[in-house]
Amino acid sequence: MAFIGDMLSSAGYEVVIFFFVLSGFFIRYAQLKKHRPAFRFYLNRIVRIYPPYLASLALGVLTLYYVAAAHPNLMTNAIGREFNASRLAAWHELHPLTLRAIGRAVLFLMPGKQFFGYNNVYWSLLPEALFYLAVPLAFWRVRYYYSLSAAFYAFGMVASVLHLNISFLGDFLLLYNGYFALGVGLYDVVTTRPRWLPAFRQFSGFWLALGIGMLLLLLIGLAALHLRLLSGPLASALAVLSVSALLAGRVQRQNLLVRAFHEVGIFSFSLYLYHFPLLILSYVALVALTGELVNFTRYYWIALPVVTVSCFALYYVTERAAVRYFRGT
Known part of the structure; x- marks a missing residue:
C-alpha cells in the first residue's frame, strides 16, 4: 500500500x-x-555539467557490473519483476561497448532502449543542453x-x-x-x-x-x-x-523548510544524477543483509538518508571540485 x-x-x-x-x-x-560571451558561457556549462555527469555514468556502469557479478538473482527475467528485466536489458546493451554507444551517451542520447548505465533521469539533460546552446543567440x-x-x-x-x-x-x-x-x-x-x-x-x-x-x-x-x-x-x-x-x-527567509531546501539545492544536480545507481546499490545491500527481496517501505526509508549523504560527498569531489578549478583558472 x-x-x-x-x-x-x-x-x-x-x-x-x-x-x-x-x-x-x-x-x-x-x-x-x-x-559571458558564447565561448565562456559554453565552457562554464561544460564544467558544471560534465564532471558529475561522467562520474554518474561510470557509477551506473560499475553498479550494473557489480549486480551482474555478485547478485545475478536481481538481474533476471525469471521472477517476472519489471525492474529486474529493465536492468537486465541495460546490462546487455553494454555488450559490446562500442564507441558509438559511448559517443551517444556523452551527447545525452540513449544508446539503445535504456540509458547508459541504467539511469533514466538522463532524459532531461538533452533539453537542458539544447537550451544552453541557444542562450547566447536567444538572449541577443x-x-x-x-x-x-x-x-x-x-x-x-x-x-x-x-x-x-x-x-x-x-x-x-x-x-x-x-x-x-x-x-x-x-x-x-x-x-x-x-x-x-x-x-x-x-x-x-x-x-x-x-x-x-x-x-x-x-x-x-x-x-x-x-x-x-x-x-x-x-x-x-x-x-x-x-x-x-x-x-x-x-x-520568510527563516522558514525551516526553505532553509532545508536551500541546503539541498546546493548539491541538487549531483543528487539528481547519482541517486538512482545509489538507490540500486542500497537495495542490493539490503537484499544481501536480509536474504530476501525486501518490501518498498523498508527499502525506501533506509536508503533515503544513505543516498542523500553519498550524493553530497560525490558533489564535493566532482561538481564542486570542477567549479573551483574553473574559477581558479
Missing part, C-alpha cells in the same frame, strides 16, 4: 518541468549579472526568442493533441523550450514590471497558500493519470507562482 501510494503521488516529469522554468530564470539572472534578441518560443509551444501543443510524430529535437523546440523561455521571461517581468511583485504582496497569505496547495494536488492527480499535456503547463504555472511568492516576501 505504501508503494502504491507513493507511485500514484509521484510526479517526476512534472518536477523536471518545474526545474526547466527555474533553470531559465536563473540562467537569465546569471547572464545579466555577469555577461530576447524579444524574438519569446515570440518564437510562444509560437512553437502553441504548435507543439496542437501537434501533441493530434498525436503527430515529432523527433526529440522537435519535442525541445515545440515544448520543452517553452518552459525555459517562461523562466527567462519571468525574470524579465520581475525586474522590469514594478507592479508584479507588489500584486503578490496584496494577496492574503492564507488564500495564496491554499491556492498553491490545491494546484499542487491537482498536479499530482494529473501526473498519476499521465496527462502530461495538462500537467506540464500546470507545473510551469506553479513554478511562476512559487518563485513570485518567494520573491515578494510571502515566505
